[in-house]
Amino acid sequence: MTGSAVTVGALAAVTAQLVLVVGGAPLLAGLMRQVRARLEGRVGAGVGQPWRDLRKQLGKEAIRPDGSSWVFTAAPRVLLASTLLIAAVAPFLSTVSPLDGVADLFAVVALLLLGTVALAVAGLDTGTAFGGMGASREITVAALAEPTILLAGFALSARVGSSNLAALVEGMLTAPGQVLSPASLLAAVAFAVVVVAETGRLPVDNPATHLELTMIHEAMVLEYAGRDLALVELASALRLTVLLGLGANLFLPWGVATTASPLPLLGAAMLFAVKVVAFGAALAAFEVFMAKWRLFRVPELLAGSFLFGLLAVSASFFLA
Amino acid sequence: MSVLGKIVRTGRVAEPAPPAPGVGAGRGCDSSPAAPLASSVQLRHVDAGSCNGCELEIASAFGPVYDAERYGLRLVASPRHADALLVTGPVTRNMADPLRATYEATPRPKRVVAVGDCARNCGVFAGGYGVEGAVSDVVPVDVEVPGCPPAPHVLIAALRGLTGR
Numbered sequence: 001m002t003g004s005a006v007t008v009g010a011l012a013a014v015t016a017q018l019v020l021v022v023g024g025a026p027l028l029a030g031l032m033r034q035v036r037a038r039l040e041g042r043v044g045a046g047v048g049q050p051w052r053d054l055r056k057q058l059g060k061e062a063i064r065p066d067g068s069s070w071v072f073t074a075a076p077r078v079l080l081a082s083t084l085l086i087a088a089v090a091p092f093l094s095t096v097s098p099l100d101g102v103a104d105l106f107a108v109v110a111l112l113l114l115g116t117v118a119l120a121v122a123g124l125d126t127g128t129a130f131g132g133m134g135a136s137r138e139i140t141v142a143a144l145a146e147p148t149i150l151l152a153g154f155a156l157s158a159r160v161g162s163s164n165l166a167a168l169v170e171g172m173l174t175a176p177g178q179v180l181s182p183a184s185l186l187a188a189v190a191f192a193v194v195v196v197a198e199t200g201r202l203p204v205d206n207p208a209t210h211l212e213l214t215m216i217h218e219a220m221v222l223e224y225a226g227r228d229l230a231l232v233e234l235a236s237a238l239r240l241t242v243l244l245g246l247g248a249n250l251f252l253p254w255g256v257a258t259t260a261s262p263l264p265l266l267g268a269a270m271l272f273a274v275k276v277v278a279f280g281a282a283l284a285a286f287e288v289f290m291a292k293w294r295l296f297r298v299p300e301l302l303a304g305s306f307l308f309g310l311l312a313v314s315a316s317f318f319l320a
Numbered sequence: 321m322s323v324l325g326k327i328v329r330t331g332r333v334a335e336p337a338p339p340a341p342g343v344g345a346g347r348g349c350d351s352s353p354a355a356p357l358a359s360s361v362q363l364r365h366v367d368a369g370s371c372n373g374c375e376l377e378i379a380s381a382f383g384p385v386y387d388a389e390r391y392g393l394r395l396v397a398s399p400r401h402a403d404a405l406l407v408t409g410p411v412t413r414n415m416a417d418p419l420r421a422t423y424e425a426t427p428r429p430k431r432v433v434a435v436g437d438c439a440r441n442c443g444v445f446a447g448g449y450g451v452e453g454a455v456s457d458v459v460p461v462d463v464e465v466p467g468c469p470p471a472p473h474v475l476i477a478a479l480r481g482l483t484g485r
């Protein structure tokens with residue numbers, strides 16, 4: 001293949017990845033609700049319900065509260081854009097990407113944090129009590145969770161000597177035995193706790209709560225309506241998919257294509273979907289057995305996951 | 321784990337769905353729902369002064385047996401997220417302004433569902449000194465659900481008229 005053909009193939013891979021993640025994220029959210037409904041003895045609204053909700057919300061008027069500024073309007077767009085960027089650069093389908101330079105551990109964590117901060121600032125901007133309360137809680141959780149993602153990443157990158165995500169996945173692919181190494185296992189536990197905290201799932205936050213006093217993520221977005229709400233909801237579904245996808249590919253990298261040719265890409269897309277769906281269903285089933293924790297216990301959980309991250313880094317240095 | 325055993329033993333408790341009533345069913349519904357509302361309706365419940373009987377029935381309508389969620393209905397935490405308001409009880413003097421504010425905070429297109437006899441015509445509380453009036457005296461009502469309290473299946477039939485599912 002010539003250089004330009006490789007670039008075209010890699011661009012096609014990025015496009016396919018974006019389409020898959022954006023199209024699949026609401027379906028994943030719907031699937032997780034469906035799993036929960038089935039386990040509760042209900043029928044459930046169907047896997048496509050989040051898409052129906054989004055389609056309807058996009059056709060509704062976006063009310064903005066009196067006295068809110070451009071910050072309130074910009075936040076959902078910043079959140080969605082930053083998440084879309086992660087969805088485009090992360091090595092979900094292939095490790096060759098024209099955006100390789102951006103797919104850095106630090107860049108991805110910073111982009112995640114950018115979305116979180118944008119929404120928290122918007123929560124403050126509404127001037128309501130619940131918006132501010134939700135913002136302060138979200139930042140508390142984020143401040144404890146984001147370093148853990150970095151640490152879990154370090155544990156993997158210490159082996160490869162690079163913080164590039166594609167390099168991490170490739171390193172794992174070339175040495176499959178690493179998947180069961182103590183460093184990877186500890187890092188996987190730390191990362192799993194962080195995914196639960198960052199995406200606002202039980203036991204940290206209840207995505208289906210109606211009780212303002214217990215809300216974290218919901219409290220910040222209480223004031224969004226119509227189109228703005230659709231952006232926020234799509235972005236939350238995307239964040240969940242992206243984080244689950246990162247976890248799946250960093251810790252179980254099988255199936256990720258190392259070239260940009262169509263056949264491996266197709267296989268990679270299918271395996272990626274299977275992995276993310278399995279993780280999502282497992283998370284939803286796990287939630288059925290959990291009650292929401294008292295807010296002051298959440299830092300203990302996150303401190304525990306930070307410790308796991310720290311142990312993972314030490315293990316990758318001393319046991320490797 | 322005991323929860324797991326319970327899940328396996330209980331299985332599915334949702335009753336089979338009755339046939340869809342079709343778009344626009346429900347008494348007093350002025351029009352069929354606008355296209356953007358079809359197959360997905362988020363509801364915000366407003367207790368304007370009810371005796372809590374209607375609340376119990378709403379709670380059971382969204383419980384596992386009747387499972388209103390399968391028709392695309394969902395209760396949400398903020399009127400900004402809602403497409404329809406579920407108003408129960410006669411509107412008391414103290415709740416008239418909050419009800420108006422909630423109506424204003426709901427993005428268009430929106431619907432108001434008056435749940436229970438009290439919401440329709442003040443029911444047993446008619447003439448009470450604290451009662452401002454029926455829901456339709458305060459905000460425009462699109463759908464009325466009769467009964468004191470309305471049975472969950474009646475409530476669901478009326479709400480399915482909004483989603484068309």
Ligand code: SF4
Nearest residue numbers: 371373436437438469
């Ligand atoms: S309709 Fe009946 S159950 Fe409902 S609020 Fe009135 S008195 Fe209570």
